[in-house]
Amino acid sequence: MKDRLNLMAALSENMLKVNMLLSVFFLPGTLAGCGKNPALRITTPKKIEALSGSCLEIPCIYDTEHTSYNSSRTIYGVWMKGAINFWADPNIVIFNSSGSVNTYSLNIDGNLREKNCTTLFPDVKTSYTDRYFFRIENEPFKASACDDPLDITVKDSPWTPSINIPVGDLKEHQSVTISCSAVTPCPHSPPELTWNLQQDSERQTEKNTDGTFTTKIQETITLSDTHDGYNISCSARYPVNGGSKTAETEVTLSVSYAPKDTSASISPSGLVSAGSWVELSCSSRAKPPASFTWFWNSKHGAINLSVGQVYSFNVTEGEEYYCEATNDLGNQRSVIFLLVKDDPVFGLHIILKILGIMLLCSTVVIFECWFRFSNKPKKEKEDQIYVNTVTETKP
Template sequence: MNLTGNMKERNCTTQFLNFETEYPKKYHFRIQNREFRATAVCDPVVITVKDSPPSPVINVLGTLKEKEDLTVTCSAFTPCPNSPPKLIWNLLKDSHNNLEGNTDGTYTAQIQENITLTDKHDGYNITCSATYPLNGGKDNKTAEETRTLSVLYSPKNTTASMSPLGLVSADATVNLTCSSRAKPPVRNFTWFKISTGGPLKVFEGDFYSFNVAEGGVYYCEATNDVGNEASSKVKVTMRDRGFASTSFKWGAILGGIFGIIVIICLVILVWRLKSEGQTPPEPQVQTGARVSTEEPVIKTDPEESIHYSEINFYKMRQGPSSERGPQENTVYAEVRASHTQNQEQTADSSTDLYAQVRKPKTGQLT
């Protein structure tokens, strides 16, 4: 324990070193000079010992608005002026620590920093820590405090977008959208069109939809209580009518050609399917009075020609059979004829000839 100051001036300070939590809470000031002793029993001092140091205090002075200067102060209670706490924060690594006396006789360690606010400081966390030395600097304990800034700023990143993109046809619907970030939020959006006389106000609102009558250049402006900002320009370009007509004609022509090709392919496909599905005719037999016998055609050498002849014999029946009329039988004969080697050949070198001879008969065919 140390006693400092001048008692004659009634200015003295008692300093306790390595104070322990087991020490009593109530203390009385006593003056003792040889046999004389005086104790301030009616005016005790109560000292509460805590295991953890007090947290520092962050003070923000000024308006939290962009482009404004702000003074930030971090202070910590200093119970021992001979061993003040070390203050550190994230605004500046090597900040100078000041020790200031208070009106009540206590001391405060303090650091201070001046900053110019921008929109990036909105939501920024300022952290200040106070480290107290213990046991003559052999040990230490740290307390920390955090303060979040809420900065007002004008609209930022204002953009204008258009849909659909690219060339647009006459009387088509075009949608223009304006977006921005601001604090406080954007109060209103205003759309302008560039004209020969300067910007012309055409609409208010973040979403502007209209039918195109002519091309033009547009931009939007966002406004809040702090300020405003204009977006980049967007250009609405009309599609040439002649180009659209030509494109339509070419589209129709190409579509017709494609359709014709598809039809031709289908016809060829159907023809091939029918050709592959043909089979030779089966022999036919007629019953009753007329009997037909047909021999299948045997394909021989291409130079051969096949001749057919048909002979019908009519025979009159006697009795009741004559009432039905003459009966006929059909007989086919096949004759093969070979051509000479020097004779000109065609794609189908065989020729089929048919001859029919009908002969009536009176009796029953045996």
């Protein structure tokens, strides 16, 4: 019984010591804000990533309505690492703007009197990955933002840049602004962006709504069919201590366009005999794929013969045919002449067309030559004749 009483006395004594120790740390206002109604709140990203060897800027705004807070008094900002019960570990405080502690060489860039607690980590290490808490000391007011922890993750590899293309179907003749952007945890040393579009694109570092930063370049281009399937590549080079770290990405453009390079062909080629079987075929490059319609250019105008890429029929006489390739963005046609043996009328028709084309081309060439000659400035005479007069004196 006596031993039991001694044990209870020892426990009571230990409890008393613990209570005395806690009373030291729980001075009025020391942990104000760790209950249901926090005395201190901060606005900062809940999670933020950093790159080892680079710097990290933490956007931070604090707010308190506690009556004992007075901005006219000295204000110190404190960062703690790990758990909020920092009284259990004297090494948990990594920074105090009073100068008493600065484990990571931090610096509060913000003006604490204006409730700006923006903080800069100048040289981030992978060991910095942890949970952090912010605290304000404004005697007698002291409060920790227990409900607003900040999780920092430090990476060894940089972030892949993002190529942004306007949402929706891309079509030829459309002007679009394409941008490449990269995460910028250190706006004091933003990444360098390069891509295979215009190289003089100006780099811009912009502030996001949550206080973080993004660096980007952009270019406005007018799309054509040549951009379909074009690969845009962009790389981001991050400066770090001792060199740089680079990541790149690539996207492929998908551009719709009207039919191009439409071409009609005939099989068998060359002269064919009346009554023989021929096949007309048509091809075109288009996106979305084109549909084909065959027409006969008769004396009374174009007559629709068939829908489809191929049209087959028995030859009766020489005629002019054409196919028309069509999709939602436009159409294009290709003409073909069917030459039939012993068809003098159509043969004469073809000859006259060829002669007409030749005459037109000759006229254009002659006019061009005449125009250039008539506007050519006359060459001034560069040579001059000089007459020398010699006077003889007789003795």
